[in-house]
Amino acid sequence: MSKQINYYELDKLDVKAFTNLLDASVKRIQSVLTENANSSLDQLAHTVFEDGTLSEFLLLLARLPVFSTPFEELLKNNLDVLNVLKKLKFFVNIKIRETLYLLAKLSIVAVEPDAINSVDVGKYFSVDPKRPEVENLIDTKFKNAIKQNLLFPNDPEQKKRQEYINEFQRLEKIEPHAVYPTSIYRQSDGCTVATVDSQKIEAVMSTTLTTSIRISPHVLGYDNPLLAEIYRPLGRAVVVIDDKLNDPEYTNGLVEVETNRRAILRMEETSTGTFTKITIAEQLNRYFAYHGVETKVLLASGNEAAKDIENVQQILIDLKKLGAMRNEPLLIVGGGVVADIAGFACALFHRNTPYVMLSTSIVAGIDAGPSPRVCSDGQGYKNAFGAFHPPVVTLTDRTLWRTMHVGMIRHGIAEIVKMAVVENRELFELLEKVGPKYLVPTKFGTDLSTVEDLEGLDLDSFDKDCERLVGMAMESYVRAEYGNLWETHQCRPHAYGHTWSPGYELPAGMLHGHAVATCMGFGAYLSWKHCDWISEADFVRICKLINDLELALWHDVMSDKQIFHASTKKMIQKRGGNLAAPIPRGEIGECGYLNDITDDELSRYVDEYKELVTEKLGFARNGYGIEPHLHEVGLEETSTQATALVREEIAFGEQQRKSKYDHAEEKKDESGTGPQLSYNDWIKAVQTDRNSEWKYNVVSSESVDTPKPPAFPHNTLFHDTTEEYAMSQTSVSSFNIQTAAKITDEEKLFAPCMVGTLESQFLKMFTKTMKASNILDVGTFTGMSAIAFAEGSLAAGQRATVHTLEFDETTAKAAQKIFDHCEPSVGKAINLHHTDAVAWMRSCTEDPNGATFDIIFIDADKDNYTAYYELAMGGNGRRPLLAEGGVILADNSLSALVYDEDDSRRVALHQFNQTVKNDKRVEQVVLTVREGISMISRV
Numbered sequence: 001m002s003k004q005i006n007y008y009e010l011d012k013l014d015v016k017a018f019t020n021l022l023d024a025s026v027k028r029i030q031s032v033l034t035e036n037a038n039s040s041l042d043q044l045a046h047t048v049f050e051d052g053t054l055s056e057f058l059l060l061l062a063r064l065p066v067f068s069t070p071f072e073e074l075l076k077n078n079l080d081v082l083n084v085l086k087k088l089k090f091f092v093n094i095k096i097r098e099t100l101y102l103l104a105k106l107s108i109v110a111v112e113p114d115a116i117n118s119v120d121v122g123k124y125f126s127v128d129p130k131r132p133e134v135e136n137l138i139d140t141k142f143k144n145a146i147k148q149n150l151l152f153p154n155d156p157e158q159k160k161r162q163e164y165i166n167e168f169q170r171l172e173k174i175e176p177h178a179v180y181p182t183s184i185y186r187q188s189d190g191c192t193v194a195t196v197d198s199q200k201i202e203a204v205m206s207t208t209l210t211t212s213i214r215i216s217p218h219v220l221g222y223d224n225p226l227l228a229e230i231y232r233p234l235g236r237a238v239v240v241i242d243d244k245l246n247d248p249e250y251t252n253g254l255v256e257v258e259t260n261r262r263a264i265l266r267m268e269e270t271s272t273g274t275f276t277k278i279t280i281a282e283q284l285n286r287y288f289a290y291h292g293v294e295t296k297v298l299l300a301s302g303n304e305a306a307k308d309i310e311n312v313q314q315i316l317i318d319l320k321k322l323g324a325m326r327n328e329p330l331l332i333v334g335g336g337v338v339a340d341i342a343g344f345a346c347a348l349f350h351r352n353t354p355y356v357m358l359s360t361s362i363v364a365g366i367d368a369g370p371s372p373r374v375c376s377d378g379q380g381y382k383n384a385f386g387a388f389h390p391p392v393v394t395l396t397d398r399t400l401w402r403t404m405h406v407g408m409i410r411h412g413i414a415e416i417v418k419m420a421v422v423e424n425r426e427l428f429e430l431l432e433k434v435g436p437k438y439l440v441p442t443k444f445g446t447d448l449s450t451v452e453d454l455e456g457l458d459l460d461s462f463d464k465d466c467e468r469l470v471g472m473a474m475e476s477y478v479r480a481e482y483g484n485l486w487e488t489h490q491c492r493p494h495a496y497g498h499t500w501s502p503g504y505e506l507p508a509g510m511l512h513g514h515a516v517a518t519c520m521g522f523g524a525y526l527s528w529k530h531c532d533w534i535s536e537a538d539f540v541r542i543c544k545l546i547n548d549l550e551l552a553l554w555h556d557v558m559s560d561k562q563i564f565h566a567s568t569k570k571m572i573q574k575r576g577g578n579l580a581a582p583i584p585r586g587e588i589g590e591c592g593y594l595n596d597i598t599d600d601e602l603s604r605y606v607d608e609y610k611e612l613v614t615e616k617l618g619f620a621r622n623g624y625g626i627e628p629h630l631h632e633v634g635l636e637e638t639s640t641q642a643t644a645l646v647r648e649e650i651a652f653g654e655q656q657r658k659s660k661y662d663h664a665e666e667k668k669d670e671s672g673t674g675p676q677l678s679y680n681d682w683i684k685a686v687q688t689d690r691n692s693e694w695k696y697n698v699v700s701s702e703s704v705d706t707p708k709p710p711a712f713p714h715n716t717l718f719h720d721t722t723e724e725y726a727m728s729q730t731s732v733s734s735f736n737i738q739t740a741a742k743i744t745d746e747e748k749l750f751a752p753c754m755v756g757t758l759e760s761q762f763l764k765m766f767t768k769t770m771k772a773s774n775i776l777d778v779g780t781f782t783g784m785s786a787i788a789f790a791e792g793s794l795a796a797g798q799r800a801t802v803h804t805l806e807f808d809e810t811t812a813k814a815a816q817k818i819f820d821h822c823e824p825s826v827g828k829a830i831n832l833h834h835t836d837a838v839a840w841m842r843s844c845t846e847d848p849n850g851a852t853f854d855i856i857f858i859d860a861d862k863d864n865y866t867a868y869y870e871l872a873m874g875g876n877g878r879r880p881l882l883a884e885g886g887v888i889l890a891d892n893s894l895s896a897l898v899y900d901e902d903d904s905r906r907v908a909l910h911q912f913n914q915t916v917k918n919d920k921r922v923e924q925v926v927l928t929v930r931e932g933i934s935m936i937s938r939v
Contacts, residue, residue, distance in 0.1 A: 005192040009174040011063040013070050018060070022110075025057040029107040041124065042137045045096050048103065049142075049151055050160060058099075059167050061089050062178040067187050067208040080109035086210055090177075090184045092168065096145060097124050097138035098233040105229075121225045125232040126292065143168060143179065183327050183354045185210050185392040209485070212393050213370055213478070215470055219358065219397040220280075220287045221261040226395055227331070228291040230356060234328045236294040239284070240315060240342040242302035242334030245360060246281035250634070251403040253277060260286050262399045264446040265459065280360060280400060284333060296322050302337045304506070305636040307377045309385055315345035319353075329354040329392055335361035335408075336368035336512065340383070343374030347389035357391040361404060362412025362444070363512065365396040366419075366473040367494075372485050380645030381570060382502035382512075388486050398470060402446035407633035410440050410550050410626065411513025414497065416469060417549065418520060419476035421542055422493040422582055425589030427472040428545070434465045436548035444470070490580035493591040496520060499581040500558075503567025507646050508557035509639030509735055509823075514628035517551035518558060521623075523583040525609045526594060530601065533585040533592055542588065543613060543623075552625025553613040558606055560732070565599045566650050629735065631823035640734040640764075640791050647731050702917070709910040712897035717928060727757050736787045736822040743821065744782040747814045753781045755859075755891070759930050760788040763857070763889070767792025772854035773799055776881065778837050778868050779860030780806035783815040783830070785891075787822060789855065790829040800829035803853075805837040805860070838864060841871040845878040852883035859891035862905035865912040869936075873921065887937045890916075894932025 028051060036044045048054055065071060066089045075082040084106045091099045101124035108119060137150050145151050146168070152160045171179045177187045192203040218224055231237040244250040254263040256273040260283060268275045278286075281297075288295050298318045300311065324330065332342040332355050339357055346355045359369035375386025401409065413435070420428035431439075441451050445466035448454065480494040497516035505515035521543050528539040543553055558564060572579050578595055585592025613623035631637045733741070737760050744751055755763065767775065767789050775789040786804040793800030806812040812834040819827045833840055837860050844850045856872045858865055872888055874880025882888060893913055899906035916924050916936055924936040 001196050002193050003196060005194075007188075007190050010065045011060065013064055013068070013074070015070075015074055018064070019074070021053075021057050021060065024053055026107055026110045028053045029103050033104060033107065041097060041100060044100060045138055046151060046153070048100065049164075050154070054103075055160070055164075058088065058091050059164075061085060062092060062167075062171055063175055064089070067210055078110065078113045080113055081106065083212055084109065087184060090181055092143045092171070092179050093141055093181055094184075095139055095233055096142055099142065100124055100138065101229065101233075119225070121228045121232060121291065125228075181327070183329075183392075185329075185354050186352070209390060210392065211370070211390050213396070213474065214393070215396045215398075215467075215474060217397060217399050218259075218261045219395050219400075220283045221259050222287065222290050223259065226393075227287065227356070227358070228293070230329065230393065231288070231293045231331070232291055234293075236296065236328075237288060237331050238296045238298070238319070238322055238324050238328065239331045239333060240298045240300050240338065240345075241281055241284070241332075242338045242360065243299040244302050245284075245334060246279055246299065248277075248279055250405070251280045251360075253403045255283055260290065262402060264399050264402055265463070266448055280333070280403060298322075300334070300338050300342060302334050303636040304337055304377070304512070304630055305638045305641075307337045307341055309376050309378060312341050312344050312348070312376050315342055316349055319345065319349050324349065324353060326350045326353050329356045331356050331358065332391070333358045333360060334364065335359070336363035339364045339368040339371070340375050340386075343389055343391065344376055344386055347374055347387035352389060354392045356393040356395070358395045358397070360397075360400045361408060362401065363415055365398075365401075365412075366470060366477055367415040369396065370394040370474065370478060371481065373487075377506060379649055380506055380642035382505050390485070396470065396474065398444055398466065399446060401443050404443060405633045406440060406443065406450075407511070407627035409443050411511040411628075411633075413439065413549050414513030414516045414520070414546075414551055416473040417546060417551070418496045418498075418516060419473050419480070419494065421520065421524070421584050421588060422496045422591035423476040423480060423589065424472055425587070427469070427476060428588050430465060430469055430472070431549075432545055434462065434469070435545070438462065439466075439469075440550060490575045490578055491582075491593060492580075493582050496523060496582040496584075496591065499523065499571055499579070500564060500567045503570055503646070504555075504557045504560070504563050506638040506642035507560075507563055507732075508555055509629050509631065509637040509642075510552075510555060510557075511628060511630055511633065511635075514552040514555070514625045517546050517625065518553060518555050521546055521553040521613060522558070522606070522609050523581060523594075525612070526581075526597070526605060527583040527585060527592070529608070530597060530605060531583070531585070531592070531594060533583070534587070538584065538588055540617065542584065543617070543619065547613075547619045547621075547623065550626040552628045553619060553623040554610055555624070555628065559610065561599075561603050561606075562650055563646055564602065564606060566646065566653075568599065568602065569653075631735065634824060636825050637735060637823040640736075641795050643734075644731050705914050705918070706910075708901075708907060709896040711901070715898055717894060717898065717931060723758065723930075730757055730761050733757050733760065734787075734791060736791065736826050737784060739821050740782055740784045740787055740818045743814060743818045744784075747782075747817075749782060749811065749814060754784045755788070756784075756930065759891075759933070760784050762929055762933070763788040764792035764795070766889075767855060768796045770854060770887065771796040771798055773801060774851060774853050774883070775800075775802045775855045775857070776841075776853040776872075777802060777804035777857050777859070778841070779858070779891075780804040780815045780832060781811060781859075783818045783832075785857055785859060786815075786819075786830050786832075787826060789857070790826045794825055794829065802830045803833060803851075804830060805833050805835060805840055807834075807836055807860075809834065838867055838871070841868065841881060842878075844881055845871060845874065848879065850879070851881075852886070853881055854883050854886045855889060856882055856886065857889045857891065862892065862895070862912075863908045865890060865908065866915050869912065869916065873919075882938070885937075887935060890934040890936065892931045893926055893934040894928065896932075898931065 032047055032051065036047055066086055072082065084102050088102050101119065105119045137145060140150065146161055146164050152158065155161065168179060187208045190203060190205040192201060194201040214226055216224065216226060219226055254268050254275040255261065255278050256263065256271060256275055258273045262283065263275060285295065298315065300315060330346055330353060332339060343355060346353045357369045359365040370391065372388045372390035373386060374389050375383040378384030417431065420431055438457065442448060445463050477494055480492065484492060497520035499519060501515040501519035505512060524539045524542045527533040528536055546553055581594040582591050583594055584590065613619055627633055741754060744754060763785055772793055777786045777789060780786060783804065786802050789802045790800045806815060812832060816832055819830050819832065858868045860868065869888065872882045893909060896906055896909035896913060916922065916934060921938060922936050923939050924934055927933045927935060
């Protein structure tokens with residue numbers, strides 16, 4: 001025997017009875033509104049709630065399973081009516097003025113489904129500032145108005161009031177969501193069974209969410225009610241907005257003053273209105289000011305580099321300070337990054353807080369915006385942490401895309417391509433038709449200013465095609481996503497292109513769309529070659545579309561097999577033990593799932609794929625994308641830190657694997673084939689003989705000065721294999737360092753003068769560890785050391801300032817060219833001075849308020865090393881340039897050995913080394929890194 005607990009007792013939906021009552025109620029609302037056209041809203045409220053038909057309708061709606069499949073199916077032909085009824089279900093708990101507005105809207109959209117602008121929002125949500133007390137009733141929640149006896153003055157026996165009170169008490173037991181909802185967008189259900197003695201209990205629990213998606217032009221136009229009808233009843237909007245939307249460099253554009261509509265398709269040339277250039281943030285401010293909604297604005301970075309758990313936490317702290325409530329949806333405005341981190345914060349705040357997503361990019365508009373997956377990056381891996389928390393409303397407005405960088409348009413299209421390849425053949429063919437020539441340059445049909453050849457383009461037809469593209473992409477996405485809200489299985493077509501790219505996107509510093517595009521191309525190749533699921537012709541067709549849209553089919557990071565295979569491992573962990581890589585199957589528009597493939601097979605296929613798309617198939621740009629990197633569209637790069645984190649994780653995994661292996665080897669008995677010696681036995685048996693000529697390596701007294709360094713018969717300190725091996729085990733150089741090497745070579749300057757991979761990484765990590773913010777680089781050459789210092793300081797979260805000194809004009813010009821090609825954050829941190837270093841440093845020492853430096857790097861002409869050192873240390877009446885706790889790094893200090901014996905620089909370096917050794921103000925160590933680095937600090 002067992003017992004069962006059922007939590008709710010809602011009325012069953014009687015389709016015929018409800019439809020008849022709905023029709024009768026719509027007619028009654030229309031009559032009441034006509035009869036009370038000149039009445040106050042207070043009077044209208046009395047009339048509505050006294051009406052027998054309307055009160056029956058509202059109370060039935062409160063008891064019905066509005067958040068159910070049968071209810072959705074009943075009203076699938078009029079989604080605006082469905083949207084209104086989902087809100088009216090909660091009439092007991094919302095302000096009376098909002099109920100009146102919703103009833104007025106229902107009376108119109110039930111007859112004219114697309115007439116959403118026909119209700120005057122202002123009429124129902126404006127209060128006369130001179131006589132605010134006149135409408136105090138409608139600012140009360142209905143249940144409070146009943147309890148306070150504010151309604152039914154013509155009912156002295158209070159029968160109507162008691163009828164409502166009885167219903168409230170009933171609802172508290174059978175459907176408490178209708179009376180005391182946490183928010184009106186989420187409901188729960190469950191069924192629990194237990195044995196009689198309650199020693200065994202089994203339960204099924206569910207949560208039902210409601211969400212609305214609207215693709216609408218000019219969402220911020222004054223006449224568009226989509227945001228106003230959400231936030232006017234609340235009186236305020238808490239807004240998290242991408243900080244770039246407040247930056248004129250990113251989102252400035254013409255907006256019509258009278259309507260607040262953003263100008264598209266030469267609207268400014270045909271309209272009689274006045275236009276002004278404003279940002280999207282200012283356009284949003286004007287919209288809410290027009291509708292009388294107070295805003296509390298939080299700025300969040302839209303950079304991928306800022307998509308971390310710390311920024312999620314900062315949003316949580318700000319929401320707490322503002323007293324955000326679970327019944328007021330947060331408004332998130334921005335692209336994919338802000339959608340992810342702010343949505344993640346909403347999932348965590350008060351355990352779940354609803355939010356509305358106003359998407360200002362393609363990625364957000366048809367993917368990250370409506371997505372239930374909210375997240376942040378972590379440990380160099382894309383979307384490592386997250387939750388499932390979809391927006392309650394998603395608004396996609398193509399007119400806002402006009403302000404975007406064309407590179408952001410290009411990368412966003414990848415999210416449409418993925419749905420086309422594995423979900424919607426019609427969408428694929430439409431992309432082939434309109435995409436390659438016009439989609440990117442016109443920014444999805446919003447900007448014709450940069451397109452010279454418009455001959456033969458039917459603008460009306462093209463505009464409709466753009467609308468169809470967005471609509472079909474959105475429908476394909478929700479068809480794949482919304483039936484698997486919590487990722488309870490991994491048959492997820494919309495993850496096409498997202499199997500390996502999450503592991504290499506951040507280390508490569510790539511834009512998300514380009515990373516996804518490379519993975520889509522490779523996935524199509526696997527479908528053809530490994531699975532035999534599609535034809536070669538379809539593989540080429542898919543790749544051609546990606547290439548024609550100027551997206552990347554290939555990036556060199558894919559050749560890094562360590563990172564690539566680590567991506568496979570991470571994805572199998574994320575997908576619950578399965579790879580389940582979605583790839584096209586059968587034909588374009590259909591999806592299958594690849595689950596079994598070895599690392600060796602993947603390595604071979606990656607190499608074959610590279611050869612095909614970069615050489616054999618003749619694709620434009622050899623298969624590379626246009627502006628595939630974050631820094632190329634003005635965003636902060638991620639490659640340096642992400643690569644280091646990924647390498648660290650890979651190394652940790654290898655260490656764990658090796659530790660297990662070594663432990664197993666030690667346990668083998670004598671019949672095993674592995675090494676039998678313990679570590680100490682191995683030292684005695686193997687290392688003692690190898691180190692028979694070892695000399696004691698602890699110095700107990702100072703060395704005696706000599707006029708010259710000892711003879712050294714070699715030109716380098718190390719065997720070639722030593723440095724090659726060290727470099728192979730060191731983090732790959734960043735984009736900036738690689739840029740410096742490339743331009744140095746192109747300018748035909750003496751490349752050995754560059755500090756190179758080993759030393760640049762050492763300088764960067766040393767700076768990062770010190771958290772140095774102010775650095776002096778004496779001897780720029782082409783700037784590799786200056787770049788390393790800037791990267792290290794920025795990675796430590798410091799406001800990096802690097803002053804670098806170069807005397808030679810040709811070299812200085814090359815260095816400036818390199819700095820101009822670096823990521824903006826790095827390039828802006830470096831100040832190049834074309835000057836004599838001794839004179840510049842001396843001038844600095846004479847300024848009593850001048851800067852001091854956390855690190856001074858000496859790498860200029862060797863004859864002047866001692867002069868640079870003395871100016872850094874100060875003395876003889878001069879102010880020191882080295883900050884308290886600062887460090888001097890002198891490069892090439894061991895070139896005192898490797899330079900030719902008759903070279904004056906050899907002796908100068910030896911004398912410098914001895915000067916430092918004998919200076920009682922400092923302690924120092926000479927490191928055998930490349931040609932030697934002396935590290936010097938005050939005692």
